[in-house]
Amino acid sequence: MVEPLLLFDALLGLAIAALAVAVLTVHDRFAMIVLFIVFGLMSALAWVRLSAPDVALAEAAIGTGLTGALLLTTLHHIRAAPAAPVPVPGGVVVANLGLCALIFGGLAFAFLLTPLQAPGLAPAVAQNMAASGVGHPVTAVLLNFRAYDTLMEVVVLLAAIVAVWMVERGTVQAPAPVLGEIYRGFSRLALPAIVVIGSYLLWVGAQAPGGAFQGGAVLAAVGLLLLLGRLYRPQPAHRPFARAGFVLGTAVFAGVALLVAGGGRLPFEYPAAHAKTLILLIEGMVTISIAVTLAALFHGREPEAVPVSEKSE
Amino acid sequence: MTSGLIFGLTGIAVFAIGLFGALVMVEPLRRVLALKLCSVGAGFLLVVGAWREPPEAPDPVPHALVITGIVVMISATAVALALIRRLHMLERDTDD
Amino acid sequence: MLLDLLALALIAVGAFFFVAGTIGLLRFPDTLCRLHALTKADGLGLGLTCLGVALLAGTAGEVVRIVLIWFFVATSSAVCGHLIARHVRRAANAGGR
Numbered sequence: 001m002v003e004p005l006l007l008f009d010a011l012l013g014l015a016i017a018a019l020a021v022a023v024l025t026v027h028d029r030f031a032m033i034v035l036f037i038v039f040g041l042m043s044a045l046a047w048v049r050l051s052a053p054d055v056a057l058a059e060a061a062i063g064t065g066l067t068g069a070l071l072l073t074t075l076h077h078i079r080a081a082p083a084a085p086v087p088v089p090g091g092v093v094v095a096n097l098g099l100c101a102l103i104f105g106g107l108a109f110a111f112l113l114t115p116l117q118a119p120g121l122a123p124a125v126a127q128n129m130a131a132s133g134v135g136h137p138v139t140a141v142l143l144n145f146r147a148y149d150t151l152m153e154v155v156v157l158l159a160a161i162v163a164v165w166m167v168e169r170g171t172v173q174a175p176a177p178v179l180g181e182i183y184r185g186f187s188r189l190a191l192p193a194i195v196v197i198g199s200y201l202l203w204v205g206a207q208a209p210g211g212a213f214q215g216g217a218v219l220a221a222v223g224l225l226l227l228l229g230r231l232y233r234p235q236p237a238h239r240p241f242a243r244a245g246f247v248l249g250t251a252v253f254a255g256v257a258l259l260v261a262g263g264g265r266l267p268f269e270y271p272a273a274h275a276k277t278l279i280l281l282i283e284g285m286v287t288i289s290i291a292v293t294l295a296a297l298f299h300g301r302e303p304e305a306v307p308v309s310e311k312s313e
Numbered sequence: 314m315t316s317g318l319i320f321g322l323t324g325i326a327v328f329a330i331g332l333f334g335a336l337v338m339v340e341p342l343r344r345v346l347a348l349k350l351c352s353v354g355a356g357f358l359l360v361v362g363a364w365r366e367p368p369e370a371p372d373p374v375p376h377a378l379v380i381t382g383i384v385v386m387i388s389a390t391a392v393a394l395a396l397i398r399r400l401h402m403l404e405r406d407t408d409d
Numbered sequence: 410m411l412l413d414l415l416a417l418a419l420i421a422v423g424a425f426f427f428v429a430g431t432i433g434l435l436r437f438p439d440t441l442c443r444l445h446a447l448t449k450a451d452g453l454g455l456g457l458t459c460l461g462v463a464l465l466a467g468t469a470g471e472v473v474r475i476v477l478i479w480f481f482v483a484t485s486s487a488v489c490g491h492l493i494a495r496h497v498r499r500a501a502n503a504g505g506r
Contacts, residue, residue, distance in 0.1 A: 009316045013323035020327045020350050024334040029342060036346055043353050046320050051371045052360055058380045059353075062387050067349065070387070074342065074394040078401040086339045096336045104329035111321050111358070120363045122372040137373035138380070146377060153381045160388035164395040171402055180495060186488040193481065213384055290384075297391040300398070 009049055016042050033071045040064025053209035054138045057201070061217035066294055069224055073298060076177075133275025135207040142211065143279045147268040151257070154249050154286055161246055161293050168301040179229060187225040194222050202287050206276070212283040216290025223295025234303035242296060249289030253282050317364035324357025341397045345390060352386045412464055419461030426454030440497050448490040455482060 019039040026032050040063055047056035125137050125145065132140035142150050198218035205211030226232040234242075256278055257267040265271075270278050327350055334347030356379040363372035433446020459479040466472045 006316065006319070009319045013319045016323050017326045017330065020330045023346055023350065024330065024338065024343065029340070032343065032346065036349070046323070046357070049316050050320055050360055050364055052376050055356070055360065055376050055379050058383045063353070063383045067387055067390055070391055070394055071342070071346070074398055077398050088337055088339060093337055096333055100329045100333040100336070103332065104325055107325045107328070108322060111325060120372040121374040122363070122370060125373050126370070137370070138376045141373045141377040142380065146374070149378070149381055153384050156385050156388045160391050163392045167392070167395040167399050171399065179492060182488060182491050186484060189484065190481070213380055294387070300395060
């Protein structure tokens with residue numbers, strides 16, 4: 001009964017590698033992005049086959065959906081650029097091809113020789129699950145055992161939005177396309193459902209695959225739909241709310257760590273009785289920050305006093 | 314032959330393809346995509362290293378690390394894309 | 410057992426329609442023809458596949474989720490088809506391709 005599934009895995013692996021080649025070789029830039037989105041969805045399927053549903057959700061929502069939206073909106077802004085192909089000398093291509101083939105060979109050799117049945121950290125996680133405050137191992141690792149990593153990850157997201165606002169300050173962007181009434185009707189239908197799905201993913205993360213990052217990414221899609229349908233237009237007056245949204249997750253996360261440390265413990269050694277409450281508090285606030293930040297990254301430029309439409313040609 | 318073996322080799326192949334693209338491609342947008350391919354390949358290798366046959370529970374630590382990696386990668390991608398948009402504007406302004 | 414066979418048949422027919430839609434996508438000459446193949450054949454394929462999977466589902470909750478997935482994928486693919494067709498028509502009116 002194992003054989004057909006292995007055949008499926010082999011086909012899926014081949015499709016993923018072929019799509020990676022196609023992303024780099026296809027001439028049209030729009031087709032390149034579409035192929036990349038297909039690549040991302042196929043790799044989400046591969047994550048499911050590797051029994052990593054949390055990673056599959058994150059890959060599909062963040063790595064593919066939102067990244068694809070970012071790439072497409074960037075392509076819209078730089079569309080005017082004639083993609084003038086500067087020819088790369090053949091020698092450079094051959095040398096790099098050889099280098100990458102060597103790297104592939106070396107890594108594959110090392111991978112095939114490595115015993116993959118090492119015990120790893122799974123037993124340590126399983127032993128301490130009772131003290132973590134949640135029932136899902138990945139959430140326990142993200143928000144309890146390795147919470148420093150996650151705190152830094154939220155800080156990276158904050159740094160990204162700060163950098164994007166700085167880089168694009170004072171620029172004028174191409175006006176967004178008008179998508180029409182059917183799209184608006186669809187977004188009115190989809191918005192409540194997306195809010196429910198995002199909140200569900202956040203809530204279920206304590207016991208099953210899901211959590212702050214997946215839920216936040218799905219909620220960010222609400223922002224994308226609103227921005228694309230022009231149901232919401234960012235105003236300069238809204239900047240303080242946006243900034244508050246960006247820092248909320250980091251502030252609460254760091255604040256909890258400091259409070260716990262103030263009680264004579266290590267920074268993320270939550271008191272066992274309050275672990276679940278604290279984790280849910282952090283997850284909720286981090287979800288809001290992730291949703292606001294990802295939607296703002298999609299919008300790109302900081303809303304400034306001069307409206308875009310007045311200066312467009 | 315197991316799923317772990319197949320996707321481990323897939324991950325290494327995708328990493329090598331992405332690395333080649335990042336080294337050779339000229340277009341900035343394509344380079345960003347090539348680096349993103351690299352990150353997906355590296356993620357596969359990381360998770361496969363701790364993969365178990367389905368009845369056994371998988372190791373959650375690499376899963377959490379890969380989720381962190383995906384979020385860091387979208388942050389880096391967003392900054393790179395903002396730089397590309399800015400570069401495009403500067404080039405267009407000097408051409409006029 | 411009979412239910413399993415029925416589900417298998419439904420999923421196989423659904424997969425056949427997906428393949429047919431993909432052949433249309435690859436072989437038809439222009440964007441509107443390709444959309445015609447994709448939206449119709451894939452819509453039917455999706456419905457049949459969801460029906461087959463729902464027959465195999467263990468609990469009522471799973472069936473409800475599959476129905477919701479079917480509903481949202483079907484509406485969003487219809488809206489996507491509309492947006493692509495609209496863009497094609499505008500580009501043609503604007504004197505593009």
